[in-house]
Amino acid sequence: MALEQILKIQATIEGMDEVLAFVSSILDEYGCTDHARTQLRMAMEELYVNVAHYAYPSGEGWVEIRGSVDGDVATFRLIDGGTPFDPLEKPDPDIMLSGEERRIGGLGIYMVKTMVDKLEYEYRDGCNCLTLRKKL
Numbered sequence: 001m002a003l004e005q006i007l008k009i010q011a012t013i014e015g016m017d018e019v020l021a022f023v024s025s026i027l028d029e030y031g032c033t034d035h036a037r038t039q040l041r042m043a044m045e046e047l048y049v050n051v052a053h054y055a056y057p058s059g060e061g062w063v064e065i066r067g068s069v070d071g072d073v074a075t076f077r078l079i080d081g082g083t084p085f086d087p088l089e090k091p092d093p094d095i096m097l098s099g100e101e102r103r104i105g106g107l108g109i110y111m112v113k114t115m116v117d118k119l120e121y122e123y124r125d126g127c128n129c130l131t132l133r134k135k136l
Contacts, residue, residue: 005025007067010061010062011051022065023041039116039134040074043134063079069136074134074136075131080127081127090109112132116133116134119132
């Protein structure tokens with residue numbers, strides 16, 4: 001089992017660079033392919049932005065990101081104490097519709113689903129926990 005690394009910061013857009021540096025540092029230790037690195041960074045950016053924008057109605061809160069690589073699988077978990085929200089409950093958008101015809105929302109989570117191998121959500125101990133896994 002790989003050692004899990006943890007980053008806990010305020011959930012603000014300004015924290016994005018720190019989050020992406022954290023993700024990259026974990027992947028750099030394990031010789032991740034450029035393709036997998038790009039997909040994981042994009043997925044984490046999308047998920048982090050959602051937390052920063054929507055998890056805390058008051059505008060102030062935290063996010064904890066846990067990351068590890070075990071064998072050839074990277075696992076990242078985003079944990080926040082914001083409003084309970086399961087992004088996997090929403091149906092995937094119909095990407096065949098034009099932007100004008102498609103309902104607003106859900107496209108980012110859909111993109112994340114296509115970039116990772118597994119995405120799981122649970123609400124535990126008063127926190128949203130979203131876990132993604134990707135084979136490197």
